[in-house]
Amino acid sequence: MPASTEARNGKTPGKPPRVAVLADSDTRWKWGSLTASRLLPESAALDGFLLRGRATPTPRQLTEVGVRADSLHEVTAAEFLHRMQRDSASYDVVVLALVGGAVQAVLHGLAHAWQGEARRPVVVTGYVGVVYEKLADGLLLRHGADVVLANSRYDAERFRAVYEGVGADASSVTECALPFLGGAPYEAEHDPYTVVFAAQPSVPDTPADRLYLLNRLAQHARLHPEREVLLKLRSKPGEHTTHIEEVPYQKLAQRLGDELPSNVRLVYGNMGEVLDRTDLLVTVSSTAALESLHRRIPTALLTDLGVREALGNHHFTGSGCLVSWDQLDAGERPVADPAWVARQGVAADGTYEHAFDGARAKVAELLGRDRGPLAPYYTRTTAPGYLPRVLARHHLAPDGSPLPGAPAADKEAGAVRQIVRRAARGAYRHGVQRVAPVIRRMGEL
Structure with a gap:
């Protein structure tokens, strides 16, 4: 045997x-x-x-x-x-x-x-x-x-x-x-009708483009006061994700102050839970779009800043979901192409459990x-x-062995080392989000 x-x-x-x-x-x-x-x-x-x-x-x-x-x-x-x-x-x-x-x-x-x-x-x-x-x-x-x-x-x-x-x-x-795809499929509009903009840390990456998108979100909320408009954020200031976020939307929203309509809210939390109450998901190229498409939620990939490799929205050509804020303001709701969705592994046809x-x-x-x-x-x-x-970069020699001076691998980090590490990460994040933009603006003078 x-x-x-x-x-x-x-x-x-x-x-x-x-x-x-x-x-x-x-x-x-x-x-x-x-x-x-x-x-x-x-x-x-x-x-x-x-x-x-x-x-x-x-x-x-x-x-x-x-x-x-x-x-x-x-x-x-x-x-x-x-x-x-x-x-x-x-x-x-x-x-x-x-x-x-x-x-x-x-x-x-x-x-x-x-x-x-x-x-x-x-x-x-x-x-x-x-x-x-x-x-x-x-x-x-x-x-x-x-x-x-x-x-x-x-x-x-x-x-x-x-x-x-x-x-x-x-x-x-x-x-x-x-x-991480899942959740109940979208069946009917919520009360209130809810539009969610899924923000990304580095797309777009310029302050002007990010402020443009925030202003268009606010404009949509003014045009549709009966709707709830949510700005879904990935991280809080000082936190980092896979990509560096030099200009967090939170700070841009603070800059707008009272100009931000009362039906606009900034939200955090699990994306799946936010999609539970979403009637229209809007983004530039976030993976959240695939989560939304999997649940058959109307999903919009914005073309306002162009359809470009640098933005990642070129990936969605053929999806039927590429639209502008102007079109969304006018009431357009994108309809995804089933063949494109199936080819992208979104499995909106119910076969996901076997994926x-x-x-x-x-x-x-x-x-x-x-x-x-x-x-x-x-x-x-x-x-x-x-x-x-x-x-x-990871303290390894060309043969994969640890380089001399690599962090001790057989010792747990003491309290002092842990505090120093946290302080160093905090200083790095402060430099990325506060100091670097100031230096860049000075260089443009």
Whole structure:
């Protein structure tokens, strides 16, 4: 009789699987932890690791995401790698929910940490939302993971084409969907009718463009006083997400003061809960648009600032959802093209519950056999002028080993070190949101 999957992997038969999720921001923690829950049984134990950096989520942001973890630790890359080397036999799956360069660094670090081991965890990575820029760059930095998740059929085809185009193994690319889609489908208008503008930290990035969008939101509220108009914000001033927000909408709203209509409100919280009361979702290119489309809520991608790669709204060409504020003010409600929606993995036809079947089967198949060492496309042979710089940012040598002077991996941070780290992050965020804009304005004089 063949041995069980647990026995083949050195696990105790019947013991629930265990997964480690390493994330570098609130949105990636949400993606990584929910992805883990989609790939593994409910009984799986989830250990969360937050990569220390400018976007390390605050307790409020973690609470807003609302994802359970059996343990949660803040770590450097070196500390995480030490933990994975020490406890590799304890984990079945490792999910890397990181920016591309960090994924590549950790992949090489894990390859070094696990060299010579007969068994190792399955490594999974992917993207938190719409992939509209740096396609080749981001994908090749993620190559080497056992599973590279694509959030739609469209993405899966593009991902495989990139890997095959450079002669890299494309078998890791696995089609699924965004793990946080859900909620009841939209059926009837609410009372009051509610318009939600989903803000983004860096799109658009100029103060003038952001103020323009806020003014148009206010104008829409004045034209429709019977409507409730919500400005859905990702973070509070001083907090960071995946992208830097130099000019928060909160500060622009304060600048408008009494000019902001009484039926406009700034809201935070879980996006799904906000969508529960939404009749029209408006954004430039936020992933919230896919959540909205999944629930069949009328969804508008703004063209006011152009349809441009820099804004990301070019991704929605063909969707039927590209409109301007003028059109929305006049009462237009976009109708999404069903074929486009289906191709983007939004699965508004009710098949979403099966979107992760293939990915679950892939992980189960990998857990049931020998996997060999991690083998990223980038090596000291294929990218000798690039890879060492990527690894050095995370205190790793070209072979993936920790550089001398890397943060101590075998010591818990003391109270003083934790206070210093929090103060340093606070100073960084203050510099980004207050000092940098002042310097830039002075330079324009």
